[in-house]
Amino acid sequence: MPSATFAVDGMTCASCVGRVERALTAVPGVTAAQANLIAGTASAEFDSPADAAALAEVLRRSGYPPVETETRLDIEGMTCASCVGRVERALRAVPGVAAAEVNLATQSARVRYVPGLTDPPTLAGAVARTGYQARPHRDTTATAPDRRAAEAALLARRVALSGALTLPVVVLAMGGHMVPAFHHWVAGTIGHQTSWLIQFVLTAMVLFGPGRVFLSHGLPALVRAAPEMNSLVALGSLAAFVYSSVVTFAPGLVPAAARDVYFEAAATIVTLILVGRLLEARAKGRAGEAIRRLVGLRPATARVERGDSVVEVAVEDLRPGDIARLAPGERVAVDGVVTQGHGWVDESMLTGEPAPAEKGEGAIVTGGTVNGTAALTYRVTATGEDTVLSRIIRLVEDAQGAKLPVQALVDRITFWFVPVVMALAVLTFAVWLALGPEPRLTHALVAAISVLIIACPCAMGLATPVSILVGTGRGAERGVLFRRGDALQRLSDVRVVAFDKTGTLTEGHPELTDIEPEPGFAADDILRLAAAAEARSEHPLARAIVAAAQARGLSLPDADGVEARPGRGLSATVEGQRILVGNRRALEEAGITADHLAARANALAAEGRTPIHVALNGRAVALLAVADPIKPGAAETIAALHRSGLKTAMISGDARATAEAVARRLGIDRVSAEVLPEGKVTALRSLAGNAPIAFVGDGINDAPALAAADVGIAMGTGTDVAIESAEVVLMGGDPEAVATAVTLSRATMRNIRQNLFWAFGYNVVLIPVAAGLLYPLGGPLLSPMLAAGAMALSSVFVVTNALRLRRA
Incomplete structure (x- = not known):
């Protein structure tokens, strides 16, 4: 008999246990139910018509919701926004999935689900059934750089082979148009029929060799009635190839006026789009450099005391309590506490601040930082995923995989984009065939193929995530961590920034x-x-x-x-x-x-x-x-925020006169003084009015205000409670990072708007041009080769524009 066990929230007493058990046994089909108060679990045995999803819903309605957990999947084969939407819908359809977000730029999915109803292998299987390869996320250290490099290397080989095969086809097809003597030379030597046969063979090698990736993904998607970008490329290139093959081998089936071949179009389409994907892969690789640099900060080995000797061991073998030796200029392997020695450590990778930090006995050292000229000894306190560096990498990855609210519009449009493009291609073919000039069939075919090829859902799918990828990575380099990607958008909308005083604007050591x-x-x-x-x-x-x-x-x-x-x-x-x-x-x-x-x-x-x-x-x-001395960068921070058009405020428990004196020295606009810890949320709301507000704090008593603000910004030198309550973490203690965070969020959102304008504008303008809308007015009829080039460059433009954020 089937059974299910759930971890549940909210059980605090025997009455809760009874309510949970009664709720489960009331479900038709449940034969036995048991709740465990100590373990915080509920289990049930059931038969039809009950199922695990119905039991989870009953628990949720009774006030004891099943605990949800989160997993990440690595996905291969996604090429456009339509792929993203398809994978998301497949994941959300799995029973027990509460939310799923798929990111095209990082080729990953983040899924929140109820354990007991599903698991990562089941989720990966659901993705596989849609035609994409998926597996549970593996450690970034080993896979991210390798996967990006392998993808770029494979694409480079495909481009080289496809280019070598396509070049003779283009020369044979277009050489005669450019150099009339070449046309006569071909006619007088191998003949046009032989030329067509050579083009047929070479184009077939392109389509079924390097271009097989479009056919293997695009055609199955068509069969599943779920077309995507690969489907457009496959249809366009195959249409040109099949039509040209009919003209070559069965010319009697085609009107005499339309007997022309387009092998060069089919081959060039594949080659140009592969070139675009190669450029895009390399650009996306550069976009993810921040993560790779963070990963690269982890040394491979460390020297550890073992009895009376010092041995070199792999970092993975370190355990809390080990005593490690740190030579001058060496990188710290993992987190620890100095037990012997005195010196300076470069922590710029962590805080973004160039000045080295002094370290003596009892001082904390962080894995990935660089020792100065003194020899130190430290006791290991955290290893593996528990280190600060690993947590930073995890935060950056989570932020990079998030979706902004602005992405919702893109998702709604891209859901219909590819089917609409295919319908427009059919309509274009029909109109040209009915109303176009002779040779109608040729014009109809060229226009329809151009519509299929020029449409670019890739640019729309990449417009937002690639900017988040670069923006959050740049923030990590500057010591600004966005714990969630949507904090980028909300911080750019903030109009008031409120600060706690002690430890935030002041040194916190009065x-x-x-x-x-x-x-x-x-x-x-x-x-x-x-x-x-x-x-x-x-x-x-x-x-x-x-x-x-x-x-x-x-x-x-x-x-x-x-x-x-x-x-x-x-x-x-x-x-x-x-x-x-x-x-x-x-x-x-x-x-x-x-x-x-x-x-x-x-x-x-x-x-x-x-x-x-x-x-x-x-x-x-x-x-x-x-x-309490004011921090050196506090005044410049306030001035920078004012230059950005923001209002500033300060919330303090100090006497009003003291708080106002500090505010005057810094140039802060508004002050709320003598505020008790429980009153900070009320003070925050009164300062904000109806304007979006950010709150910057560092203490335990700041946690409610950090959570209540539109955007909570925690100083990384503060408490863990404050950091967990915030959406943006400043790894250093310098308040100037607040201005950096605001500037970066605005630059990222501006970049996203530019990308979206280009992605949508490109398709809105060029699809009608490809359909021949300008032809009756004396305008051009777009070549499929030009359409392929434009489509490839569209995605490259979006990714390249996002890369400008690396200089923000």
């Missing part, structure tokens, strides 16, 4: 600048007690107070009853005294008056320092001030 105790209290005593209370806090201001006490050599007593108050401060008992350290709001909520300190606190805040009140046993006794 220093104590002032201690102002009330009469009768010693500065060191106040600092000692405040630092004791703050010793266990991770807040940056707390660390500044503790660091100042340690710098003065003060011994810190133990604190009891420490109670943190988010957005306000903390209280504790130190040496029998109840101490409160925080902002003025914290004092007011505790019923402590600090009016006599208000003027000085406001003055400090106006200077960009954060005032901190200290109260002992219910009395305000001192005022501390902490300043």
Whole structure:
């Protein structure tokens, strides 16, 4: 009897288990159902009419949806937007598939599905049934460069062979038109019939040799009633070849006025389109160089301590805890923590920042970065897919494989594009045959073939993904990671950029600048007690107070009853005294008056320092001030965003005077100060109004705002929670990368619009020209060879235009 097991979300108690089991057993055909709270699974045995898809839907409706997972497939044989649409429809038709996105530029598919209903081999089989080869995605390290190189090498061989066979055909067919003496020489030596026979043999070798790729893909697609670009090329070239063959071997079947051959057209069509694909493959290879360069940063071996000796091992054999040696100038193999030595490491591949980073004992080193002149020893902390470099590669791959919202229009059009072109070719043939001048059959054939050949769904299919491929790769080189491709489009639409202050615009390492105790209290005593209370806090201001006490050599007593108050401060008992350290709001909520300190606190805040009140046993006794240095690139970042026409804002939990002082120094337009962590989302929405807004942050308390913004931008030096909540990650700590991200997103979207304009404009203008629309007005009747050249160049233009983003 069939059975299915699902991982489910939402089960928290025995009641949930009961509801899940009752929902499953209520499905007709289910004979037994069981839910496991600990494992988070639900299983059922069933018979007809029940099936696994129906069970998954019942779980979804009952509020316990099956957990979905994601896989990637490598696909071969896709050549145009019609192929993409066909593969997507095949994948989405598989039971259990929630979403499928296919990318022509990367020749891959990303599929989200319910485990238990389907699996990667089944998905690959569904693609194979549509006529394309598919397999579960393999490691980029080994396959991406090899596959691109192999594709280009194969195409180069096909072009060389096809060109060598086509050249004599073109000379025999066109030489007489260009040089009349050559026409007479052929007639007087081998004769026109023999010339046609030679052309027939050579053209057949082209079509069924290098051009077999069009026939093997295009004709089966026609049989499946799912035509694509290969079908257009196959029909056009075969039509010219078959017609010419009839004229050569059975001329009586064709009117005398129409007895001409077009072998050179059939051969040249195949050769030119192969040349276009070769140029396109090489250009796409350059478009994916960012990934290859990242992959190339991984060294093959590392020197590891094994007992009393140091041995060289493959990087794949490294394990967390291994102690690795790093020679001067050597590339770091995997992520780790320095255990011995002091030096500088070039991390520009990671952050995009040219200045090397100082590394000493306890510092983190990242695989792929380059050591300076000192020898270091480090303990391995992450290997394989867990390293930062692997995660970066995965993020870039995911972004490159994504579809932008603008692609939806392209998908709808390309679904009908090839069938419409074939219908137009038939209509063109019929109109010329009925109304055209003599020889009607010849004119009708030439026009119909030209329509088939000049149509280019490739350009439409490549217009968006190849720009994303280059744009996201360029971003990775500059330390800007787009976690999802659609963030590119949304960031280009942003009109307001809001920043968190601490750690984003400032260094995030504030220093104590002032201690102002009330009469009768010693500065060191106040600092000692405040630092004791703050010793266990991770807040940056707390660390500044503790660091100042340690710098003065003060011994810190133990604190009891420490109670943190988010957005306000903390209280504790130190040496029998109840101490409160925080902002003025914290004092007011505790019923402590600090009016006599208000003027000085406001003055400090106006200077960009954060005032901190200290109260002992219910009395305000001192005022501390902490300043967080502004990052060197912050002012230029704001200026660059203003030059781009964007408004800027800052959200801070600091006192209003402090926040406004920082904003004035940086030139920020709007400030929302004294904002509690839970209030950042509300502040963000009030700052945005109806305009799309991006939020830049780095802390755990920024995660809700990063998720709520139209585009969340996380500093890579921040917490993992913040990075996971964002859609764009800046690998360095320099806020100038925000302006880089905005500029790159706008350049990419501008490039996409250019590509789409060309792709659609090309087809809208040239298909009617190929059909002969201009002929009655004295215009040209397009040759199939020119049509093939134009079609090949159309795709090359789109890819080449996208490559300009490498200089963005």
